[in-house]
Amino acid sequence: MTAATPLPAALTGRLLGDTSWGITHRVEKQALDPTALLTSDTVRRMLDASLLKWPYFTLLKHGEVPTVSSYTTKRDVIGHKAAGFADPRAVARHMADGASLKLNQIGDWHRPTRAIARQLEELLPVAVNSYVFYTPQESRGMLPHRDAAHVLVIQLEGRKEWHLYAEPDQVGASAGLDVDAARPTHVFTLEPGDVLYLPHGWPHDAVARGGDSLHLTFTLTEPTPEDLVDALLRRFLDDEHNLVHHFHTRPLPARTAEVRSALTERARTLDGDHWARTALETMREAIG
Numbered sequence: 001m002t003a004a005t006p007l008p009a010a011l012t013g014r015l016l017g018d019t020s021w022g023i024t025h026r027v028e029k030q031a032l033d034p035t036a037l038l039t040s041d042t043v044r045r046m047l048d049a050s051l052l053k054w055p056y057f058t059l060l061k062h063g064e065v066p067t068v069s070s071y072t073t074k075r076d077v078i079g080h081k082a083a084g085f086a087d088p089r090a091v092a093r094h095m096a097d098g099a100s101l102k103l104n105q106i107g108d109w110h111r112p113t114r115a116i117a118r119q120l121e122e123l124l125p126v127a128v129n130s131y132v133f134y135t136p137q138e139s140r141g142m143l144p145h146r147d148a149a150h151v152l153v154i155q156l157e158g159r160k161e162w163h164l165y166a167e168p169d170q171v172g173a174s175a176g177l178d179v180d181a182a183r184p185t186h187v188f189t190l191e192p193g194d195v196l197y198l199p200h201g202w203p204h205d206a207v208a209r210g211g212d213s214l215h216l217t218f219t220l221t222e223p224t225p226e227d228l229v230d231a232l233l234r235r236f237l238d239d240e241h242n243l244v245h246h247f248h249t250r251p252l253p254a255r256t257a258e259v260r261s262a263l264t265e266r267a268r269t270l271d272g273d274h275w276a277r278t279a280l281e282t283m284r285e286a287i288g
Contacts, residue, residue: 011028012120015028016120027195029194036112039214046086055084056105056108058101060102063142066094072085100140107129126149126221126222129219134213135208140208144165144203146172146175147198149200149221150221157214158192159208159211160207160213162187162205167185170183170185171202173201181205227279228276
């Protein structure tokens, strides 16, 4: 695997093609060489150098989040005390007690991860965010939950046992924790180089087995109805200059009628593909 082609086309076709996308989970065994991606040694070096700053990282233990001040410290930054920097000894204590280290928005500073995120955005109408979970043996960071997005997982180091909860009454559109953990529909273990795809809203949790585990997660978020409405509103505000900037010259009944008419016309004439692209651009800009 190289940085230029992080995910082979054949792999993305199998994982994210029409037969799987939004329909069922898929596991590809030994699909990638994970050594070109993030390693636990790199994470530990960043912790030791105190280069990580909250909220780019956090700790989780069985769904509980420790107080931020219990694993961060202050540093002198240009003559000022700045809070939120990683305290490596405190992080190590929490992890020894079973807490998982979660790194957020990895693509902001890790080039191979950013390359995969950009590749996925070229392939799919989604906004992509990236996370790393570094979990001590026999521990779990999060309780059974669902993400309001499709999920792609690359196991980097160690082994992680996944539990899926994919009965129709368990799957939902929104993120949440209201999952019956007594009814897993699938149980399997990912090893280094394995890749997992989960459809939007499939509940899951995972436990490190036989040692520490490191995995990379991408959330692939499609525009929601709210995102599309926001995009329509932005188009309306851009196009209706006279109405937006001179509404005070109109009595309220006329103002209401004109806004209704203008919005209806924008919704009727706005090209669907352009509408979706506008929403996606805003979503991707928000991620960075």
